[in-house]
Structures are given as C-alpha cells and as structure tokens.
Amino acid sequence: MAADHYEVLGVSREATPEEIKKAYRRLARELHPDVNPGEDASERFKLVTHAYDVLSDPEQRARYDRGGDESPFGGAGFGGFGDIFETFFGGGGGGRGARPRSRRERGEDALVRVTLDLKDVVFGVHRDIDVDTAVVCETCEGSCCQPGTSPVACDICHGTGHVQRQVRSLLGNVVTTQPCNVCHGYGTTIPYPCATCQGQGRVRSRRTVSLDIPAGVESGLRLQLPGSGEVGPAGGPNGDLYVEVSVSPDPVFxxxxxxxxxxxxxxxxxxxxxxxxxxxxxxxxxxxxxxxxxxxxxxxxxxxxxxxxxxxxxxxxxxxxxxxxxxxxxxxxxxxxxxxxxxxxxxxxxxxxxxxxxxxxxxxxxxxx
CATH class of the missing domain: 2.60.260.20 (Urease metallochaperone UreE, N-terminal domain)
Structure with a gap:
C-alpha cells in the first residue's frame, strides 16, 4: 500500500503550500544522494520528491484528498508500488529521445545610447563606450561550480533531465515525459555552486567597448555589434550590443x-x-x-x-x-x-x-x- 503523502513529508492535511515546501526542502537536504548515499535514504528521497510533486500541485492535491487516483500509485492494473517507481525513476528515467537542457544559453541583447555632434556625423568618430552587462565569472570561468568541483549526474533521472509519469485517462494508461523536478531538466546537479556568481556562471560588470561610428549616421539609427552583448548563463554565447545614435542640434548648421x-x-x-x-x-x-x-x-x-x-x-x-x-x-x-x-x-x-x-x-x- 502506498504511503500517505502527508506522512511522508511530516505535515498535517491542513498544511499550507509554504509549510509543504519548507518540509520538502528540509527532507531533501537530509536525504539527497549527494549528502546521504545510503540506499534507504535514496528510496525515502524518491518518496519525498513524489509526495511533494503531488501536494504542491493544487489540482493533484485536491484529487488526492478526495481519495482519487492522483498518480500511478494505488488502483488495479498498475502492477503495484514497485512497478510504479520503476516507471518514475528506473530504466534510464527519461522518455525516448529526451535530452537534458543545456545550462549554457545565449545571453540577452543590450542597448546603449550615444550622443554625437553634427561634426561627428560629417566625418565619423571613434568612441569608447562603457557598458554595464553580464560577463563570465572569473572564479568559475562559467562552470557555475566552485573551483575543483564539477556537476554530477542527477540520481533521479540518471542524467537524462526527464522522468516518465504514468497516469490513467479515459483512453487508458498514458505515459508522459516531464522535466525532472530535482535537476530542473539539466540532467546534472551542482552540489557546490560558485560563491562568486551563486552558480550562474556570470556576474554583472562594467566594461568598455570600442566603436568606430561611420559618417552619415542620423538620430534613431541603431548600430549592431554582434557578440558584444550580455554573456549567457553558464558562460553561454554573448548576445548582441545595439548602439542607438542621437545627434545634438548645432547652433549654426x-x-x-x-x-x-x-x-x-x-x-x-x-x-x-x-x-x-x-x-x-x-x-x-x-x-x-x-x-x-x-x-x-x-x-x-x-x-x-x-x-x-x-x-x-x-x-x-x-x-x-x-x-x-x-x-x-x-x-x-x-x-x-x-x-x-x-x-x-x-x-x-x-x-x-x-x-x-x-x-x-x-x-x-x-x-x-
């Protein structure tokens, strides 16, 4: 018989969403395989994770409280509790063809404005522009980890970034693939995040960009500098930098x-x-x-x-x-x-x-x- 989700998290049936989240975080820190490698702890961690998945979703929680089939647990035709865990956590975890998300993503584009004189428009001008954007963290060099450490494969999805869930519908049993709730679809976890960037792989910084503004520009024109925008998460490729030109009025010309x-x-x-x-x-x-x-x-x-x-x-x-x-x-x-x-x-x-x-x-x- 499946364990009661409230008992697994150690909360009452009247617990608020915040109390449920707090209980899950406390148990996850205690039972996570990176902290507690014991087999019993691993099984309890799976129970705790699933209980939180159900009770943190208002619709699933309401259905569970009514005694309905909130998940593949309980009811005939599912092969028992052990078979369901095999569906959730065993056999490679993710669905066929599912790939983990990459932590490295392209950075955002950035926009700065520069004011020119009419004389600058006639001949063109060189400018050094100060830009406040995200840059690669020098401490972890974009790895998001403390120096000397590295990401580890997620024990729940076995590095796929996804888990399968089996639900009963009018059409029969349906297996769906969803991002892993533990690693958030990355397939890996970072047990020791970089203290400088808080595990983001990038920090905010002011840097100088050299720009040759050609002759003939006018107010409202935007010049594009590919790859000079913000660096992406985990040291991902830079976005673009756009420089918008504004020309000051001249008293004579x-x-x-x-x-x-x-x-x-x-x-x-x-x-x-x-x-x-x-x-x-x-x-x-x-x-x-x-x-x-x-x-x-x-x-x-x-x-x-x-x-x-x-x-x-x-x-x-x-x-x-x-x-x-x-x-x-x-x-x-x-x-x-x-x-x-x-x-x-x-x-x-x-x-x-x-x-x-x-x-x-x-x-x-x-x-x-």
Missing part, C-alpha cells in the same frame, strides 16, 4: 539629407557690389564668393563640404542661404546717400510681384523652427 545648411548675413552694400568672405565650415575655413546683386533667399553652394552618405563616398554640399541685412538706423549723411541712390536708379515703389514658389520654399526652409 543643420542637416538636409547629405547636405549641410547654413544662413549667411550679408550687408546691403555687399549684396549690391558683391564680396569675397571666409566662413568657418564644419571642416575648417572655406572661401565664399558673393556675386554682385545677390538677393535675399538665394542659396550659395559649396561643393563637397556636406556629409558622406552612410553607404557611399560622395560627400554632399554645404548650402548657404543669403540673408540681406537692411540697416535700421542711418545718420543724416547715410540717409542722403541712400536717397540719392534711389533717385539715380529710379527704383519703382513696392508692389506685388508674380508668385514665386521657389522663393517661398527657400524662406520657409530657412526660417522654419
């Missing part, structure tokens, strides 16, 4: 595709007569010719001073929008000169001109937000 935009204030005399000036671009001084009669809203183009495309070699252009500055304060002599100039040129008074879509587009782009 802005980006339009592969071109760089800027605005140049031009005095009225220089706009009329033309001039040559030197401006500071993102890659150094560059000469700019202002043709005579340049108009406000005109765009002066300096070839090859823009951004190198992310997947290309031909740089964009630096486009400079002209803003003609009209003087607001004139002394008497200056005013007289302007009035004389107006009389000589016989300039017409202000009037509506033909609609110029291009001019409006230039002004909108130049002055927008």
């Amino acid at each position: 802005s980006r339009d595709g592969d071109d760089i935009l800027a605005t140049l204030d031009v005095s009225m005399p220089d706009a009329i007569l033309g001039a040559t000036t030197t401006i500071e671009s993102l890659d150094g001084p560059v000469d700019l010719e202002i043709r005579p009669g340049v108009q406000g809203g005109d765009v002066l183009t300096i070839k090859g001073r823009g951004i190198t495309p992310l997947r290309g070699t031909q740089r964009g252009d630096l486009k400079v929008g002209v803003h003609v500055v009209t003087p607001t304060r004139l002394d008497g002599k200056e005013r007289a000169l302007i009035e004389d100039f107006a009389k000589r040129t016989k300039a017409p008074g202000p009037k509506l001109a033909e609609f110029h879509q291009g001019l409006f587009a230039k002004l909108r782009d130049r002055f927008r937000g």
